[in-house]
Amino acid sequence: MSTSVRQPHPARGSLEEFVARVAAEGMTPLGGMHAYEAERAAGFRASAVLALFAPTADPARLPESDPVDGVDIFLVQRSPLLRHHPGQIALPGGSLEPGESEVEAALRETHEEIGLAPDLVEVLAVLDPVLVPFSRFVVTPVLGWTDSPGAVSEVSPGEVLHTLRVPVAHLLDPAHRATVTIGGHGSAGFALDSGWVWGFTGNLLDHLFTEMGWSRPWPRERVHEMTMSEARGDRFLDR
Numbered sequence: 001m002s003t004s005v006r007q008p009h010p011a012r013g014s015l016e017e018f019v020a021r022v023a024a025e026g027m028t029p030l031g032g033m034h035a036y037e038a039e040r041a042a043g044f045r046a047s048a049v050l051a052l053f054a055p056t057a058d059p060a061r062l063p064e065s066d067p068v069d070g071v072d073i074f075l076v077q078r079s080p081l082l083r084h085h086p087g088q089i090a091l092p093g094g095s096l097e098p099g100e101s102e103v104e105a106a107l108r109e110t111h112e113e114i115g116l117a118p119d120l121v122e123v124l125a126v127l128d129p130v131l132v133p134f135s136r137f138v139v140t141p142v143l144g145w146t147d148s149p150g151a152v153s154e155v156s157p158g159e160v161l162h163t164l165r166v167p168v169a170h171l172l173d174p175a176h177r178a179t180v181t182i183g184g185h186g187s188a189g190f191a192l193d194s195g196w197v198w199g200f201t202g203n204l205l206d207h208l209f210t211e212m213g214w215s216r217p218w219p220r221e222r223v224h225e226m227t228m229s230e231a232r233g234d235r236f237l238d239r
Contacts, residue, residue, distance in 0.1 A: 009055055011168070012145055014067035018212045019125045019143065027128060030207045033185075034130045034200060036138075041131060044138045048106040049093030050074075051141055051208060052121065054149035058167050068169050068214050072149065075164040075201075076113050077194055077233070087233015089164065089197045091204070093139070102126055102140040110144075114163045115153030121146050132200045141204060161236055166192060172209060177218035182226040189224055195233065196224060 008016075029035060052074045061070050078088050094109040096102065103126060107118035125143040132139055152163060170176060171190045180189035180198035188206035190197040197205065209215045229235075 009070065011053060011067040011069075011071035014212065014214070015053065015124055015143065015145065022125060022127070022211075027211055028207075029128065030130045030204065032203070033133055034203055036129050036131055040133070041129070041138045044131065044136045046096045046102075046140075047094055047137045048096065048102040048109070048140045048142055049091040049204075050106040050110045050121070050144050051091055051205075052110065052116075052144045052146060053168070054146045054165075056167055057149065057165060061167050061169055068172055071168050072165050073168055073171070073205075074110075074114055074116075074149075074152070075166055075197065077161040077164060077236075078159060087195070087231065087236060088199060088201070089192065089195055090201045091141075093142075094159075095137075103142055106140075106142040106144075113160045116146065116148075116151055120148040120151050130200075130204065139200070139204075141208070161233075162194075164192065164194065168209075168214065171197070171205070172214060172216045172218075174216055174218040178222040178224040179220050180224045180226050182228070182231055186223075188220075191224075195230070196226065198226065198231075 054072050054074070056070045056072045074092060075089050076092050078090055092110040092113040093106050096105040103123055107121055110116055110121065111118055121144045123142060123144050127141040127143060129138050129140045149165065152165070176191040178189045178191065179186045180196055180202065187198050188202040190202060190205065
């Protein structure tokens with residue numbers, strides 16, 4: 001009696017190849033304003049974010065040979081009432097509590113923000129830290145995978161307006177890409193129905209997708225000029 005062997009998800013396999021490559025060769029550092037410098041980081045607060053991937057919820061995007069097909073990433077829309085980065089779309093994460101590691105903080109914050117328990121997340125890698133000078137954070141990106149994305153639950157109101165489960169193929173579609181400018185600064189941008197992924201998160205995701213070999217050419221000369229009202233998420237205040 002023969003038994004079939006379940007093939008790994010193409011995106012999961014691609015992530016494992018990326019992790020092995022980083023372990024052997026290192027990763028190209030994120031440059032520009034987010035480049036890590038120990039002296040600059042000395043007075044910054046330590047934090048971590050989780051780039052969490054899962055099999056897609058979109059039946060129209062079943063896994064194919066291309067790893068971008070059939071995989072989602074989780075994001076959160078931050079409350080417009082927050083002091084730091086109000087209204088922005090970001091990866092789940094936050095500051096380290098005393099005695100926590102970067103992985104523990106990323107998993108705890110993800111549990112608090114999207115409702116997914118830490119034991120349902122497989123941590124694939126801890127990447128090199130980067131800086132967010134505007135809010136004075138040192139951010140360590142953690143790479144994760146879950147085969148239980150349906151366990152994500154509604155979050156209590158506070159820091160997060162809502163959880164976003166986004167097909168990676170949507171993010172990487174050149175039609176949804178632009179350079180977002182505000183206050184004389186520009187960042188990589190990804191357009192969603194609820195707003196733009198921009199700033200630090202836009203730059204980090206753009207860098208990660210490039211390093212993983214998932215990126216698609218996109219028109220960097222296309223510009224979305226963001227207003228301060230849009231950046232703060234003011235349109236969500238009346239909801």
